[in-house]
Amino acid sequence: MTINPHLCSHCGLVVPTAFLQANNPLQFCCQGCETVYAVIHEQGLDRYYALRGDANETGRPVKLSGRTYAEFDEPSFLALYAQRRTDELISVHLYLQGIHCAACLWLVERVASTMDGVIDVRLDIGRSSVHITYAPAVVRLSHIAQRLDSVGYPSHPFRGADREFLRRKEDRALLMRIGVAGAVAGNVMLLALALYSGMFSDMEAEYSSFFRWVSLVVTLPSVLWSASVFYRGAWAGLRARLLHMDLPISIGILTGFVWGAYNTIVGRGEIYFDSLAVLVFLLLVGRWLQQRQKRRATDATELFFALAPSTARLVDNGIVRDVPIESITPGMVVEVRPGDFIPVDGDVTDGTSAVDCAVLTGEAIPVWVQAGDKVNAGTTNVSGRLRIVATGTGEQTRVGKLLLLVEEAMRKKAPIVAMADRISAYFVAVVLVLAAVTIAMWWSTDVGLAIDHAVALLIVTCPCALGLATPLAVSAAIGKAARHGILIKGEDVLERLARKGTIWFDKTGTLTEGRLSVSRWVGDDKWKPIVRAMENHSGHPIARGLVAGLPEDPTVVLSNVRETFGGGLEADFGRQKVIVGNPNFVQARCGGAFPDWVTQLLDGPRAEAKTTVLVASEGIVRAAIELTDPVRHDAVDCVRSLETAGYQIGILSGDDERVVSTVGSQLAISPERCFGRQTPEQKLEHIRRAAKQTNTFMVGDGVNDAGALAEASVGIGVHGGAEACLTAADVYLARDGIALVADLVEGSRRTMRVIRRNVLFALSYNLLGVVLSMTGLINPMIAAILMPFSSLTVVSSSYKAKTFGAKP
Amino acid sequence: MSVLYLVLPLAILLVGTAVFAFVWSVKNGQMDDLESPAIRMLYDDEGAKVTKSPSRQTQDGATDGIKAR
Known part of the structure; x- marks a missing residue:
């Protein structure tokens, strides 16, 4: 392998100058890459780099989690996720x-x-999943996981094994049907070839009858078993009083087969077995492709789902150990470190911290908690270590109850009638009328001929291309969207999205960054590095915003830094005593009233939309800093392009109304469609009511949006969203940023155009077939050529279409 | 031409065997993952895998509570 001195030896990215090591052929861009390289090298696995080079792949920078995976050895973990193979072996x-x-x-x-x-x-x-079979007597699962982690692959338990089992069964069943239909189609076509050539070379009647009988027998499994999915679909549709694409397909296959079988028995007329067998095969392949793309999107979302933490730190007799969240019961005490999710509903028994509740309430600014306060599962602990005694776990938690709402909304979601199915309703009627007309036209000439022509009509109009038009276009589009970072979980999502309506956005974390940053500084700039140095001592989100937004000066030396819970920081800078904190805290420390410019600032317009931090020393306010949760940089363009495309935009947020209207005005969203102070239940109710008037879509990231996401015609989950939101959303954006929403809508509209074009092609071929068969010009050979030809047109049109990721 | 009466059923029998083999392989999960085996085969010649057997004694009760499925 060649080593470029300026590229990382592990991941191939450019090494920052600060990390460059002189006179070393190996260079690393980060600690993670260096460690992984060392591990790979030690175990003599350097061939990895050569293999990767052969495949023209570059690596990715690694962040080592440093986890011990101790919870993987817990009996409760193994009971949940592992399977016993034999007495000595376990697979996971x-x-x-x-x-x-x-x-x-x-x-x-x-x-x-x-x-x-x-x-x-x-x-x-x-x-991205691995099946490991191991002997627990010899090796522990945690050691295997640590080893995988050491080369840069952190592992997570695979949840939802039951779902996976059902899905696999369904996939296998369809694949078997395809296998049988394909074998039948190939062989019946060979037999048909013999019959067609016999048409020109006067095959003896004895042999031609033998060929026809063999064709009938060979076609049987395909028509009776492989194609039964269509009959079931058509029947289910009829019972629900819906005309489904499967109905005209079933009519075509069954009439063709019955008439062909009759003609075989009486020994005259046409058999259509070859066309039917190919038809069944092609339609099944189309369905399989669609199912596969959908599965891929689902698998990819589930991967994100699996990344959500599955362990909690249980405090057991003073010892803290990692256990699966599922094994926590009320009354147990858990420890939550800064940056961790809170795994249960409970009361804080020890510690103080800021808790980010945005996923539940939509509030951008974290809440201070201390011993005695209640916290909810799903929220994030931001700054300090907490001990919590669990009061509710699993389904009893606030999040668990919201998830029940989500499930209910998903169950109730009304199916839409897809375009192909709407057309098929007319299609069935027209074809049946035309068949009747054909019989009437030819009745006076010859009864047998009349039926022959009518059946020919039913077969050539059997909507193979029409049946392929939607699945192929949709599966091609879903595949392209996935490469573009948009994971689409349902097949009718694109069609729903292409219909205009109102798109409701969540605010915190969706339209905005979901974190605080400095938006305004009033006062002398010389305080900036001092404030930054002080805030460096705190883990609070406000402090982090300040650290990120103010300049650093290494010469600032502080001493005696103290943090007051829910207030602010104090420190000595030289001989000066500096106070940085919220207005109440600063006022309490300085005493007396604020000067006019400060009160004006605090009572000024949009005061609710921002957080103000004051800087004081020697009893005098020196500077004021305003922090806001900034609107995402791509949000303005996204909202504008959606509005140009004819969609209405609204905001549904759990945050304060004034904050919401400020964000609304920044994005030029009409104030009548900006709603604040919405509980998760209100959001859901709002979507339900709005859905009665128009098509509604929801874009969100939190647990508080999950119900609304499930209720909306299409729910779109934003990157970094909570687990519940992933489950509820129909579409998940796998890349950061809101611009993908506009791409998604644009892509859906393009896909619908492709489908319309496909349908047009398919219908014109059918029209040609109708004319030919009504005038009696068609023979089975022309039908056999016409049908695959029309399907091919649809296939190429679907795959060549530019839907997602195309530059307009 | 009468040889057809023998050859054609034979051919169909052959097809039947192929279909049976396909169905068997699908049922055995050989078609579940269509990507990885294609890649794995390229690395197969990298020295034979060490055969291991679970011979050592149990370290502790880390496997308690696993349901035998």
């Missing part, structure tokens, strides 16, 4: 983060399988 299914190329397969399987006691390791690249 894990999600691996960081799988990105073919060489990963080699590295993962090699690294794990060289461990003693590991019997089998199989990585599924498409799903």
Whole structure:
């Protein structure tokens, strides 16, 4: 392998100058990459880099989690996620983060399988999941996980094994149907070839009858078993009083088969077995492709889902250990460190901290909690270590109850009648009328001929291309969208989105960044580095915003820094005593009234939309800093382009009305459609009411949006969103930023145009077939050529279309 | 031409065997992952895998509570 002195030896990214090591052929862009490289090298696995080079892949920078995976050895963990193979072997299914190329397969399987006691390791690249079979007597699962982690693949338990099992069963069933239909189609076509050539060379009647009988027998499994999905679909549609695309397909297949069988028995007329067999095969393949793309999107979302923390730190007799969240019951005490999710509903028993409740309430500014306060599962602990005694777990938590609402809303979601199905309603009527007309036209000439022509009509109009038009266009579009960072979980999402309506956005974390940053500084600039140095001592989000937004000066030396819970910071700078904190805190420390410019600032317009921090020393206010949760830089363009496309935009937020209207005015959203102080239930109710008048879509990131996401015609989950929001959303944006929403809507509209074009093609072929068969000009050979030709047109039109990721 | 009466059923029998083999492989999960085996095969010749057997004694009760499925 060649080593470029300025590129990282592990991940191939440019090494920052500060990390450059002189006279070393190996360079690393970060600590993570260096550690991983060392581990790979030590185990003699350098071939990884060569393999990766062959595949023309570059690596990715690694962040080592440094986790011990101790919870993987807990009996409760193994009971949840592992399966016992034999007395001595256990197999477990894990999600691996960081799988990105073919060489990963080699590295993962090699690294794990060289461990003693590991019997089998199989990585599924498409799903980023690994199946490990090991002997628990020899090796612990936590050690295997640590080893994988040490080369840059953190593992997560695979949740939802039951769903996976059902899905796999469904996939296998469809694949078997396709296999049978394909074998039948190929062989019946060979037989038909013999019959067609016999038409020109006067085959003896005995042999031609034999060929026809064989064709009938060979076609049977395809028509009776493989195609039964269509009959079931059509029947289910009829019972629900809906005309489904499956109905005309079923009519075509069944009439063709019955008439062909009759003609075989009486020994005259046409058989259509070859056309029917190919038709069944093509339609099944179309369905399979669509299902596969949808699965991929679902798998990818579930990977994000798996990244959500699954462990909690249980305090057991004074010892803290990691256990699966599912094993926590009310009354147990858990420890939550800064940056962790709070796993249960409970009361704080020890510690003070700021808790970010944005996922539940939509409030951008964290809440201070101390012993005795209640906290909710799903929120994030920001600044200090907390001990919490659990009062509610699992479904009893606030989040759990919201999830029940989500499930209910998802169950009730009304299906839309897809365009192809709407057309099929007319299609069935028209075709049946035309068949009747054909019989009437030819009745006086010859009864047998009349029926022959009518059946020919039913078969050539059997909507193969029409049946393929939607699945292919949709699956191609879903695949392209996934490469573009948009994961689409349902097939009718694109069609729903292409219909105009109102798009409701959540505010915190969706339209805005979801974190505070300095928007205004009033006062002398010389205080900036001092404030920054003081705030460096705090983990509070306001402090982090200040640190990020103010200039650094290494010469500032502070002493005696103290933080007051819910107030601010004090420190000595030289001989000066400096106070930085919220107005109440500063006032309490300085005494007396604020000068006019400060009160004006505090009572000024939009005071609610921002957080003000004051800086004081020697009893005098020196500076004031305003912090806001800034609107995402791409939000303005996104909102504008959606409005130009004809959609209405609104905001539904849990935050204060005044904050919401400020953000609304920044984005030029009509004030009548900006709603604040919405509880999760109100959001859901709002969407439900709005949905009665117009198409409604919801874009959100929090648990508080989950109900609304499920209720909306299409729910779109934003990158970094909470787990519940991933479950509820139909679309998940896998990349940061809101601009993808506009791309999604644009892509949906393009896809619908492709579908319309496909349908037009398909219908014109059918029209040609109708004319030919009504005038009696058609024979089975023309039908056999016409049908695949029309399907091919639709296939190429679907895959060549520019839907997602195309530059306009 | 009468050989057809023998050859054609034979051919169909052959097809039947192929279909059976396909159905068997799908049922055994061989078609579940269509990507990884294609790549894995490229690395197969990298030295035979060490065969291991779970021979050592149990370290502790880390496996308690696993349901045998």
